Amino acid sequence: MTGTSGEDDRAVRREAERVVNEMTQVHRTLDDGTSWFSGLSPAGRQEVLREVGGYAMQAHITAADGRVGVARSGVKPTANPSVMICLDPPRTGFADLPADEHVKAFRVLVAVFAVADARRRETSCKGTCGHAWHHLSTAADQP
Template sequence: MGRHVQRVGSGAAPDGTGHRLVRRTPRRGAGRSPALLSHYCIQARATSDDGPEAIRRASLRATHTPAVLITRGRINEQLGRIASLAPLDERRKAFRLLISVLAVADDRRRQRFCSDGCGHEWHRLPLPT
């Protein structure tokens, strides 16, 4: 799962891959994927300022529950709340938003800290052709 998430978040996976991942996740383990994504977002140093761009990239409306939560400040708490959304439709929106938050935060980190090269393997994933 982690490798797929990195590919989707970095834009190296074909469109729709993230949506297929969340649909394939068994209900029994459905809570692990968003929690893992939330953890990745925290590691990437996501900020509340990433919310609007992540909402745009995820193609969510500002009134969708995950979008409302991400704009409420205290990013680490909100990421946890987003990851714990239970209804399937909300989980799908949460997954899309969390992937987008990860991409926004990672883009910023890549520009700031990795522009001259780094050892992060996910920054060297092949781009889709």
């Protein structure tokens, strides 16, 4: 059987959570995150796309978020991931795209997630947020 073990999957998801949240809060650039993503195995890239797709859906992305995120992503608006994320409602299934579209899908997903997450931090989470991933600078200052 090919693929990664359950422990490998968990490690990839934990690292993806950290990297993606660093990117959304501008502690890491989109290009740096894309380099990290590109270094993953094909199975790892698919796992990360599923994970980030879940983050985006949990952040309740909208088609408007999709348009802003695509503009920030550096991916053409006509690319498959760009079109998928700008539909109303936005589509998922980025891990099922052909492997040569995974980097574009990652850039689009992270950029759109960053837009939606910033909006939610200013509305739903403003002043009362207990989400650890919204407080990376505080967590990074801890020994």
